[in-house]
Amino acid sequence: METSTTEQGRAYRGQAHTRVNVGPAERKASLAGGAALALSGLWSVGRRNYLSGLAMIASGGMLLYRGQTGHCGLYEAIGVDTVHTQESGLRIEKVVTIGLPPHQVYEFWRRLENLPRFMKHLASVQVTGERTSHWKAVGPGGLSTEWDAEMMEDTPGQQISWHSVGSADIPNKGTVEFKEAPGNRGTEVRVIIDYYPPGGTAGRAAARIAHGLNAQQLEEDLKRLKQILEVGEETTARRTVE
Amino acid sequence: MRAVCWHGKQDVRVDTVPDPEIVQKGDVIVKVALTCICGSDLHLYNGYVPTMKKGDILGHEFVGEIVAAGPAVTRFRVGDRVIVPFPISCGACWYCKHELWSLCDNSNPNSWMMEHIYGDTGGGIFGYSHLYGGYAGGQAEYVRVPFADVGLEKIPDGIPYEQVVLLTDIMPTGYQAAVYCNINPGDTVAVWGCGPVGLLAMKSAKLLGAERVIGIDRFPDRLQMAHSQCQAEVLNYEEVDVAEQLQNMTGGRGPDSCIDAVGLEARGTGIEDVYDLVKQTLHLETDRASALRQLVKACRKGGTLSITGVYSGFIDKFPMGAIFAKGLTLRGGQAHVHKYLPHLVKLVAEQQIDPSSIITHRMSLEDAPEGYRTFVKKQDSCIKIALKPEHAAQKSEPASA
Ligand SMILES: [Zn+2]
Ligand SMILES: [Zn+2]
Numbered sequence: 001m002e003t004s005t006t007e008q009g010r011a012y013r014g015q016a017h018t019r020v021n022v023g024p025a026e027r028k029a030s031l032a033g034g035a036a037l038a039l040s041g042l043w044s045v046g047r048r049n050y051l052s053g054l055a056m057i058a059s060g061g062m063l064l065y066r067g068q069t070g071h072c073g074l075y076e077a078i079g080v081d082t083v084h085t086q087e088s089g090l091r092i093e094k095v096v097t098i099g100l101p102p103h104q105v106y107e108f109w110r111r112l113e114n115l116p117r118f119m120k121h122l123a124s125v126q127v128t129g130e131r132t133s134h135w136k137a138v139g140p141g142g143l144s145t146e147w148d149a150e151m152m153e154d155t156p157g158q159q160i161s162w163h164s165v166g167s168a169d170i171p172n173k174g175t176v177e178f179k180e181a182p183g184n185r186g187t188e189v190r191v192i193i194d195y196y197p198p199g200g201t202a203g204r205a206a207a208r209i210a211h212g213l214n215a216q217q218l219e220e221d222l223k224r225l226k227q228i229l230e231v232g233e234e235t236t237a238r239r240t241v242e
Numbered sequence: 243m244r245a246v247c248w249h250g251k252q253d254v255r256v257d258t259v260p261d262p263e264i265v266q267k268g269d270v271i272v273k274v275a276l277t278c279i280c281g282s283d284l285h286l287y288n289g290y291v292p293t294m295k296k297g298d299i300l301g302h303e304f305v306g307e308i309v310a311a312g313p314a315v316t317r318f319r320v321g322d323r324v325i326v327p328f329p330i331s332c333g334a335c336w337y338c339k340h341e342l343w344s345l346c347d348n349s350n351p352n353s354w355m356m357e358h359i360y361g362d363t364g365g366g367i368f369g370y371s372h373l374y375g376g377y378a379g380g381q382a383e384y385v386r387v388p389f390a391d392v393g394l395e396k397i398p399d400g401i402p403y404e405q406v407v408l409l410t411d412i413m414p415t416g417y418q419a420a421v422y423c424n425i426n427p428g429d430t431v432a433v434w435g436c437g438p439v440g441l442l443a444m445k446s447a448k449l450l451g452a453e454r455v456i457g458i459d460r461f462p463d464r465l466q467m468a469h470s471q472c473q474a475e476v477l478n479y480e481e482v483d484v485a486e487q488l489q490n491m492t493g494g495r496g497p498d499s500c501i502d503a504v505g506l507e508a509r510g511t512g513i514e515d516v517y518d519l520v521k522q523t524l525h526l527e528t529d530r531a532s533a534l535r536q537l538v539k540a541c542r543k544g545g546t547l548s549i550t551g552v553y554s555g556f557i558d559k560f561p562m563g564a565i566f567a568k569g570l571t572l573r574g575g576q577a578h579v580h581k582y583l584p585h586l587v588k589l590v591a592e593q594q595i596d597p598s599s600i601i602t603h604r605m606s607l608e609d610a611p612e613g614y615r616t617f618v619k620k621q622d623s624c625i626k627i628a629l630k631p632e633h634a635a636q637k638s639e640p641a642s643a
Contacts (some may be wrong), residue, residue: 216354226335226347230347233352234336235348235388237376237377237378239595240265
C-alpha cells in the first residue's frame with residue numbers, strides 16, 4: 001500500500017491583538033480536542049504510560065482552557081490570530097489497489113451510506129438529496145461532529161468529490177479517484193481529504209482528534225474497503241462472536 | 243477448552259479458555275487431533291518475535307476433524323478430516339490468485355504493523371503473534387479456521403493423522419526450499435540446519451533430482467538422522483571449516499544451491515558468533531547471521547541461496563559484495579503451503595514420502611510446557627514433538643452459527 005501525508009499551509013501572523021484571538025469554530029474544536037486529549041491522557045496514565053499520559057493531560061488542559069476562554073497565551077506569544085485570519089488545510093492522501101474493475105468500486109463508494117462500513121471515524125452518512133448528504137463523525141471518547149456535504153463532481157467509474165457546506169466545525173473536502181490498475185490488477189483507489197481546521201498547529205491537532213481521522217486510519221480504512229470488496233466482509237482474528 | 247498459552251519469555255502454560263465459535267460465514271471449527279511444536283515457535287518462546295501478548299494461544303501446525311461449519315463453506319462438511327495450512331489466505335486477492343498464498347493481502351487484520359516495519363504485509367498465521375494477525379493457534383482442543391474453502395485439504399481415508407500433520411508447515415516449507423533451488427541433474431544441495439525443516443528439505447531435494455545432499459549442523463544426533471534418513475553426507479561446523487570442506491567435496495566449485503534452514507537464532511563459531519550474540523542480546527541486531535554468511539561464501543558462482551529459516555529483522559555484516567561478485571540468486575519467504583498440499587498428500591498416499599519419520603516425541607497437550615523445554619534445549623535427541631489433546635468424553639462441542 002502506497003501512502004503519503006502532506007500538511008499544507010500555516011497560520012498567518014495576526015494583526016489585531018484582542019483578548020479573544022481564537023475563532024469560534026476553533027474554540028469548539030479546541031474543546032472537543034482538549035477533552036479527547038485529556039481523556040486519552042488519563043487512559044495512558046491508567047496504563048502506566050506516565051510521561052506521555054501527563055503530557056497529553058497538560059496539552060489537553062491547555063486546549064480546554066483555550067476553548068472555554070477564547071484566549072490562547074501561546075497564540076498571543078507567537079502572534080497568531082485565527083479570528084482575523086484565514087487558514088489553509090491539512091491533507092491526508094492514501095491509495096490502495098483493489099482487485100475489482102473501477103465501476104464496481106465506484107458503485108460501492110457512490111452509495112455513500114456504505115462509507116461508515118469501512119471508515120471507522122464515521123458514525124453515519126445520510127443521503128439528503130440528489131447531491132447532498134449529512135455526515136456524522138466520532139472522535140475518541142465518543143465526541144462527535146456533524147456536517148452537511150455537497151457533491152461537486154461525480155464521474156461514474158472515475159471520480160467523486162465533495163465538500164462540506166454550511167457551518168461545519170471543521171470545513172473539509174474530499175476526492176476519491178478510481179483508476180484502472182495495469183496488468184489486470186483491478187482499481188487504484190486514491191483518496192484525498194483536505195481539512196481546514198481553524199487555526200495553527202493546535203487547531204490541526206484538534207481537528208485530527210475531533211474527526212478521529214489521521215493518515216494511519218485512512219490507510220486501515222482503505223484496507224477494510226479492500227477486504228469488504230475482495231473477500232465479502234472485514235477479516236477478523238476474533239475467536240468468538242461478541 | 244484447554245490450550246497452550248504464551249505468558250512471557252520461556253513461560254508457556256496450559257490454560258482453560260473459552261471454546262472458539264463460527265465468527266464469519268467461511269469459518270469452520272476444527273477439533274484438533276494432533277498438533278506440533280515448531281522450531282519457529284521457539285522464536286516466540288525465546289521472546290524474539292515482538293507483539294506477543296499474555297494469553298495468546300500458540301501453534302500453527304495442526305490437523306483434525308471439522309465439528310462445525312459456517313453457511314458459506316461448500317467444500318467441506320462436519321466430520322471431514324482436514325489438514326490446515328499454517329498461512330491464512332483469503333483466496334480472493336491478487337497474491338492468492340497468483341499462488342503466492344502466504345503473501346495474502348487480506349488475511350492479516352493487523353497488516354499496518356508489517357507495512358510499517360517491512361513496507362508491506364504478509365498474510366495472517368495461526369498462533370504467531372499479533373504482527374501476523376493475532377489469530378489463535380492450534381495447540382488447543384479446538385480452533386477457528388477462517389477461509390476454510392480456500393485453505394484446507396481433505397485427508398484421504400486410511401491415512402493416519404501422524405503422517406500428514408507435518409504437511410501443515412514443515413514438509414511444504416522444506417519442499418519449497420528445495421523447489422527454490424531450481425535443481426538440475428548432477429546438482430549438489432547443501433542444507434544448513436538438520437532440524438525438521440532441514441531434514442525434509444534434504445528429502446525433497448532428493449525427490450526433485452539432486453544427486454547429492456549435504457547436511458550441516460553441530461548436534462551429532464541430528465547429523466546422524468540426516469545421514470540415515472536422507473542419505474546425506476554430513477558436516478559438523480564446530481569441527482571443520484564448512485566453506486573449505488564444501489569446496490573439497492565439490493571439486494572446488496561449491497554446492498549448486500544452499501538452503502538456510504536455521505534462521506535468526508543461528509549459532510556460528512568464533513569471534514563472529516560472539517559478535518552476533520552480543521549485539522542480539524543488546525538489541526542492536528535482531529537476527530544472528532552466521533549461517534547466512536557461510537551460505538554466501540560456500541555457494542558456487544551463479545548458484546541459489548534458498549532461505550527458509552525465519553528472519554525477523556536486521557542483520558549486520560551481510561556479505562553483499564560476495565553476492566554481487568558471485569552472481570548469486572536469493573529466494574526466501576514463508577511457504578505457500580496451499581500450492582504444494584495436493585501434490586504432497588498424493589506423495590504421502592503413494593508412500594513415496596513419510597514425513598512422520600522425523601517425529602521423535604509424542605506427548606499429551608497437557609505436557610506442552612515440558613515439550614517446549616525439551617525442544618529448546620535440544621535434549622533427548624528431540625527433533626519434532628507431536629501433541630495430542632485429551633478431549634474430555636461427552637464434552638459439549640462448540641456452538642455453530
Ligand atoms: Zn512451523
Ligand atoms: Zn489473499
